[in-house]
Amino acid sequence: MANKILVYIDHFAGQVVPASWEAVGVGTSLAEKLGSEVVAVVLGHEVETFAQNAIEFGAGGVLMGDAPELKDYRPEPFARVLSQLAAEAEVLLLPTTSRTRELAGMVAVDLETGVMPDVVAFEIEDGSVLATRPIYAGKLLTKVICPEKRPQIFTLRSRAFVKPEPDPGRSGDITRIELDLGEIVTEVTGYSESMVGVSLSDAAIIVSGGRGVSNNPRLSPPTEITDEGEQEIWRAQQGFALVSDLAKVLGAAMGASRAAVDAGYVPYEHQVGQTGKVVSPDLYIACGISGAIQHLAGMRTSKTIVAINRDSDAPIFKLARFGIVGDLFDILPPLTQAFKERLG
Ligand SMILES: Cc1cc2nc3c(=O)[nH]c(=O)nc-3n(C[C@H](O)[C@H](O)[C@H](O)COP(=O)(O)OP(=O)(O)OC[C@H]3O[C@@H](n4cnc5c(N)ncnc54)[C@H](O)[C@@H]3O)c2cc1C
CATH class of the missing domain: 3.40.50.620 (HUPs)
Incomplete structure (x- = not known):
């Protein structure tokens, strides 16, 4: 040996x-x-x-x-x-x-x-x-x-x-090989679906959403949702549905910033960054993500980075190859539609 x-x-x-x-x-x-x-x-x-x-x-x-x-x-x-x-x-x-x-x-x-x-x-x-x-x-x-x-x-x-x-x-x-396993003191009782569903680390394309994904004051939550926190989650769900639509059309995995995870918009398995997954896809599309250093730590080696953010001074634009300044709620639907038409 x-x-x-x-x-x-x-x-x-x-x-x-x-x-x-x-x-x-x-x-x-x-x-x-x-x-x-x-x-x-x-x-x-x-x-x-x-x-x-x-x-x-x-x-x-x-x-x-x-x-x-x-x-x-x-x-x-x-x-x-x-x-x-x-x-x-x-x-x-x-x-x-x-x-x-x-x-x-x-x-x-x-x-x-x-x-x-x-x-x-x-x-x-x-x-x-x-x-x-x-x-x-x-x-x-x-x-x-x-x-x-x-x-x-x-x-x-x-x-x-x-x-x-x-x-x-x-x-x-x-x-x-002859196995000498010793005493095994733990037992696996099962897996939850989210653990096997997302494979961010291996994805060639990732579409990620941040806190900005919940920010659409034009969207009015149903009247039965009166709590402000629940209204924010409801808005985030509408926003992440757009992120997920684009991801599906591109055959991509869906990522998220820690702010989005901590706010309860999506589970931790989606988190990219220093305390989440480190990814290196061919294409990384960041939607409503400011580009904090801890987020960049997880995706800066992506080959092509596209950022969609309504703030032209957002730090993510310093790293991005292509930047779209604007509201993601206006940009994502036609972008997804255009990819759908191109990719069939
Ligand atoms: C020890 C430590 C570890 C951390 N680990 C991680 C980590 O692993 N991953 C991580 O991501 N963060 C991590 N963080 C948190 C990090 O510092 C940032 O707080 C976090 O990345 C911010 O997430 P965000 O960009 O989604 O939110 P924000 O910084 O709030 O940015 C939201 C962005 O969305 C834009 N926006 C708002 N509305 C719209 C709209 N309608 N359309 C388009 N754009 C819009 C805004 O202009 C803004 O730039 C860590 C922090 C610490 C201290």
Whole structure:
């Protein structure tokens, strides 16, 4: 196992997180430079297809831990098995997700090494991997290295790297590993729908709404809604319906600012930013979002940013490639209609 590059394949609700394949691609290019081999790690239940997919995306081999106890992700057994596998590895790569953030940390504690999270670029320096990662809410990039401890553990920012083309003709060894799971003290009792519905991190297009989405004094709530707070929520629902219509036409995911989430307009799963999801889509459309630094921290690496805001001085316009100054309630319906006509 020594000198191996392990790539952890993260999956949830029967779907592999696509950034796992980006991690396999990174592993392959690091392996070429370090003269080592890329081995994917697939843990779960009935995950043979994922193991096969890992080979198709470029892994030289797969270590597969398949057991009913691993059907649902839980940190204790997953970290235990991954620590055993990574103990002799040179590098461990994981896509950045909420699961792998804790998994990488727990493996690092087990193996007395460090974690370099949310990496956006890699180089090799003196036989070690030099990683570039954003700091200070994405305002600066820093280069970090772990020169002595092994394995070097990295989580990779989603969509920061190219996903390799799968080759269905590739072959490689899939090794079923003997599992030592220890005592598992937690049990997953179920999932709520909102947790599986939104996949902001992988979306190529995101349409996001902020506090401005509730701001349409021309809309009169039904007379039975008399409470001011409820009136605001009602207005926000009308506004988010416009955001969601545009998202549907574009095949996009729907995001939100923290102000919109804190006000109860949409659930937390939609939040983009420092304390929400970090996203990097090809197109990010911000509607009624001012562009606070904590929001920008989550979306500044989007390839093209479009901002719709009625305040021409809103900070979001400094980052946006295209800006539309105006009321989103006037702009979104014809914009959605125009996309509908174009895209069919
Ligand atoms: C520790 C910490 C962590 C945070 N984490 C996050 C985070 O993860 N994500 C995040 O988003 N924020 C985060 N914040 C909050 C952040 O500082 C801002 O308060 C928040 O981003 C503001 O959201 P907003 O842009 O929707 O609201 P506002 O700043 O109120 O902006 C609303 C915008 O809508 C425009 N507008 C109003 N009406 C209309 C209309 N009808 N048509 C068009 N435009 C209109 C206004 O001109 C304004 O620019 C965090 C703050 C702290 C302190």
